[in-house]
Amino acid sequence: MRNSFAPRLSQRSLGLLSILGIAVMALALLLPALGQEKGADEIRIGVVMPITGREAKPGQYQREGIELAIKQINDGGGIFVKSRGKKLPIKEIFYDDGSDQARSAGMVERAMSSDGVVAVIGGYSTALGEAESVMPDRYQTPLITPGAAATTIFSRGYEYIFGTLSPIDLLGYTTAQYLGNLVDKGKLSKGLKVALALENTDHGIDYGHGIDNWNREHPGYFNVIFSEKFDLGATDFSGLLQKVKNAHADIFLADAHLQDYITMHRQYIQSGMYHQMISYGARGPEADARKALGAATDYIFAGIWWSSRLAYPQVKKFNADYQAFTGHPPDSWYPATAYDAMRILAAAIEHAGSLDKTAIRDQLRKVELKDSLLPGQVLHFGKNGQIVASFVIVQNKPDDKVDIVFPADAATGESIAPKPKAH
Numbered sequence: 001m002r003n004s005f006a007p008r009l010s011q012r013s014l015g016l017l018s019i020l021g022i023a024v025m026a027l028a029l030l031l032p033a034l035g036q037e038k039g040a041d042e043i044r045i046g047v048v049m050p051i052t053g054r055e056a057k058p059g060q061y062q063r064e065g066i067e068l069a070i071k072q073i074n075d076g077g078g079i080f081v082k083s084r085g086k087k088l089p090i091k092e093i094f095y096d097d098g099s100d101q102a103r104s105a106g107m108v109e110r111a112m113s114s115d116g117v118v119a120v121i122g123g124y125s126t127a128l129g130e131a132e133s134v135m136p137d138r139y140q141t142p143l144i145t146p147g148a149a150a151t152t153i154f155s156r157g158y159e160y161i162f163g164t165l166s167p168i169d170l171l172g173y174t175t176a177q178y179l180g181n182l183v184d185k186g187k188l189s190k191g192l193k194v195a196l197a198l199e200n201t202d203h204g205i206d207y208g209h210g211i212d213n214w215n216r217e218h219p220g221y222f223n224v225i226f227s228e229k230f231d232l233g234a235t236d237f238s239g240l241l242q243k244v245k246n247a248h249a250d251i252f253l254a255d256a257h258l259q260d261y262i263t264m265h266r267q268y269i270q271s272g273m274y275h276q277m278i279s280y281g282a283r284g285p286e287a288d289a290r291k292a293l294g295a296a297t298d299y300i301f302a303g304i305w306w307s308s309r310l311a312y313p314q315v316k317k318f319n320a321d322y323q324a325f326t327g328h329p330p331d332s333w334y335p336a337t338a339y340d341a342m343r344i345l346a347a348a349i350e351h352a353g354s355l356d357k358t359a360i361r362d363q364l365r366k367v368e369l370k371d372s373l374l375p376g377q378v379l380h381f382g383k384n385g386q387i388v389a390s391f392v393i394v395q396n397k398p399d400d401k402v403d404i405v406f407p408a409d410a411a412t413g414e415s416i417a418p419k420p421k422a423h
């Protein structure tokens with residue numbers, strides 16, 4: 001009897017252990033959220049950004065934008081949470097992902113599963129944003145990315161991910177639209193030949209699609225005669241640039257990250273090439289590039305999500321506040337999209353009236369930031385979680401000047417086209 005009964009007892013024990021294990025895992029997921037509602041008098045927000053590695057500079061600027069918003073909110077007493085009947089300060093839980101995809105995803109997972117955060121802001125760059133994007137729905141915790149905009153992130157049906165960058169295909173489309181506007185003004189000739197160099201990511205694919213879409217809608221303006229992909233982080237673009245040179249195009253458009261832009265353009269100058277117009281996508285006016293390359297960056301144009309030159313009163317105030325907070329002016333678009341990400345998250349938490357993460361997610365779908373820094377001044381998320389705001393085109397000018405040159409109602413200066421030849 002003892003021998004026949006022992007296996008049944010063992011199976012029951014295993015079953016009970018399995019149930020107990022599942023219960024412990026469920027509690028591990030629930031406790032951080034419960035702790036936020038009933039525990040310490042603070043609102044925990046995870047921030048995952050690269051402040052080391054190849055994306056360190058943009059990551060630093062985005063972190064600064066987030067932390068400026070947190071400081072201003074906390075200086076005002078925090079965020080009012082109705083269920084607590086008072087304002088609560090924000091507690092930042094920061095992780096440096098080192099510009100590494102696997103580490104980035106792991107840091108977001110840690111923040112969501114172990115640190116009791118109600119939301120995360122993170123994901124500078126398409127590569128890092130894509131790696132992080134699987135975590136929000138898994139842990140039912142909202143994530144706002146202020147630095148990743150590839151279609152793949154927002155086309156998978158995720159319910160907890162949001163983004164304060166307009167789509168990359170719109171960047172490509174706006175770039176072509178701007179060049180078309182120069183044709184209409186008589187500054188460029190119709191039928192010019194274009195060479196494309198696209199980063200080998202979904203970002204590069206989207207940028208190319210945007211240019212193709214505009215060209216299909218406006219036949220006869222431009223003819224793309226060369227298009228090739230390149231790997232991010234390369235140190236030698238000479239082979240690619242030789243192909244560009246051999247194509248004899250009139251316009252050169254590359255879609256690159258900051259370090260690739262600096263490296264590629266240095267080698268472009270060394271090749272002795274000339275094109276009537278040059279762009280590196282969303283990169284161009286960065287201080288690091290202008291310091292590294294000097295006058296060689298003059299007349300490069302870029303499509304960016306925000307410019308400190310926008311003539312909105314809130315932008316003027318942000319510029320001054322950011323300078324005072326960091327000791328340096330805003331560099332390109334990076335801090336502004338992160339600053340607004342934190343502000344719209346704060347508005348969603350207040351509207352939710354609690355620290356329930358699903359309630360916060362629901363309010364992110366509805367809330368509007370009506371004093372946004374971004375073009376149009378109203379920030380709200382579309383059905384897929386991504387904003388759709390206009391881009392501005394800026395052009396570098398001599399003596400480190402940068403002008404908004406498109407659209408006309410935001411312009412601070414005229415486009416110089418074609419680009420003057422170097423003497």
